[in-house]
Amino acid sequence: MxxxxxxxxxxxxxxxxxxxxxxxxxxxxxxxxxxxxxxxxxxxxxxxxxxRGKEELLRLAVGRALDALFGILAEPKAVEGRPVDRLEHVVRRTAEVLLAELPYVTLLLRVRGNTTTEQWALERRRDFDHRVAELVQEAVGAGELRVDVEPRLATRLLFGMINSVVEWYRPGQRGSEGLPDAVVQLAFGGLRAR
Amino acid sequence: MxxxxxxxxxxxxxxxxxxxxxxxxxxxxxxxxxxxxxxxxxxxxxxxxxxRGKEELLRLAVGRALDALFGILAEPKAVEGRPVDRLEHVVRRTAEVLLAELPYVTLLLRVRGNTTTEQWALERRRDFDHRVAELVQEAVGAGELRVDVEPRLATRLLFGMINSVVEWYRPGQRGSEGLPDAVVQLAFGGLRAR
Known part of the structure; x- marks a missing residue:
């Protein structure tokens, strides 16, 4: 058995x-x-x-990506500590999950359609983004993030940067091991030397 | 006449x-x-x-986006001054062009195929990215950008952030007038309060 x-x-x-x-x-x-x-x-x-068919396969595939992403939000470092540190952890781990589950996250990010499963996937993606936007808001409230960028806009640009990885990253590409660090450094510290 | x-x-x-x-x-x-x-x-x-047909329409459409983007690189502020300031100008103007020519840039960013025109568009996009990567490299050389992020990776993440705008921006959306500023602030200063 x-x-x-x-x-x-x-x-x-x-x-x-x-x-x-x-x-x-x-x-x-x-x-x-x-x-x-x-x-x-x-x-x-x-x-x-x-x-049962194609739609169940889609649900299993995007479910795998979604479970990995929501799993991040339950990790100790995502729930304990200063909001900015929790946010940094979520950003780094999101980049790591994206690389580890690249084809599954790619599929999730391309979901557009009208089947029940696609609508469910879009809804769960929005939930995830919303949870991260709340964390951004919390960190702004704690005075840990700059206040001149609107939190929802910042969240969108942040995910835009992370999610773009599925468009250009090829497994084994040189320099990819430093990718999650680079995302965190750019997102939190910016490009400019200090 | x-x-x-x-x-x-x-x-x-x-x-x-x-x-x-x-x-x-x-x-x-x-x-x-x-x-x-x-x-x-x-x-x-x-x-x-x-x-002559569909492919010529594609060429005219993506050509309009490409001309607007390459036009940025010829602007006085993109060719004179410190590399970091020229880069900042290019980033801000790229976000502005993306908003001003949204459907044309969206089409350009979705080009994937194998026709001569699609190959030409991909090639010109790579040229543009390459020109910006050179500017990043120049600014790193001048000590104006942080050195712990590899310039090509930084350029890709930067464009990932900017280009993601075509996926979620809807004309007239609240807060959009501040979008180019937000992109520049995030990209160069990062999220973290100082």
Missing amino acids: AENLTRASYTVESLLAVTVRVFNERGYDGTSMEDLSRAAGISKSSIYHHV | AENLTRASYTVESLLAVTVRVFNERGYDGTSMEDLSRAAGISKSSIYHHV
């Missing part, structure tokens, strides 16, 4: 990896179950053995 | 505005001349009177 569960979850896991690659290449709307079957090298009925 | 030229150029201008909207909504690949004819409310032969 345990053996079976392990094999079954391995299969969903590897199916998901293939699915995410195909969704990112062709777009969710442009991908058929036929495409997934071909890319995974297994029959459509084998896929249906594990999931 | 002058009257004719004015009418003709007005027509191309308004055709372009419609084209860019449709390209941004449906994607360049997903748009047919039929779609453009319908959206513009003029016949396909009227469109062909002005341009």
Whole structure:
């Protein structure tokens, strides 16, 4: 029984990896179950053995990215300490999760459509952004962040910078190990020498 | 004759505005001349009177964004003074051009494909980024920027922040008049209060 569960979850896991690659290449709307079957090298009925269809695969894939992102907000360093330090932790860890779960976060950031699952993903992304915006607001209130930039605008620009990574980062690229640090240094300290 | 030229150029201008909207909504690949004819409310032969086809419309549209961006690099404040001040000018003006030419820059940033025009647009975007990366490098050399962030990485994160604006900015949105200032303040000074 345990053996079976392990094999079954391995299969969903590897199916998901293939699915995410195909969704990112062709777009969710442009991908058929036929495409997934071909890319995974297994029959459509084998896929249906594990999931109800394409939309469930999308939910599992973006769910993985969302769980990783929301997990950050529950980490001790995100809930204890000065607001600015908690914010810095969240920014650094968001960049780390983005690199560790690159295809899943890429898919999440490209979700646009009108299915229930896509609407749910957009809603959870907004929740996450909102939680971070609250942290920015808290840090402004504590006098730890500059007050001349509006908190929601600052949050958007901050995520714009972090999320842009999915557009240009290629795994193994030189200098990528320093990426989360660079994001934190730029976001909190700015480019200018002091 | 002058009257004719004015009418003709007005027509191309308004055709372009419609084209860019449709390209941004449906994607360049997903748009047919039929779609453009319908959206513009003029016949396909009227469109062909002005341009050779869809690819020429793309070239005119992304060319408009590219001309505006390269125009920044020729402005007096981009060529005279300390490197850090020139860089700051370029960053502020890039944000301003993005807002002023939002649909055109959005289209430029979404170009991905394999036509000659798309390849040309990608190449010119890389040129622009490269010119800015040189300015970053120059400012680092002059000791005006922090040295612990690699210049190419800094340039990418900087543009990631600026370019993200096309994803979330809606014309007329509250607080948008302060956007170029906010970008400059965040990019050069960072979020942290001093």
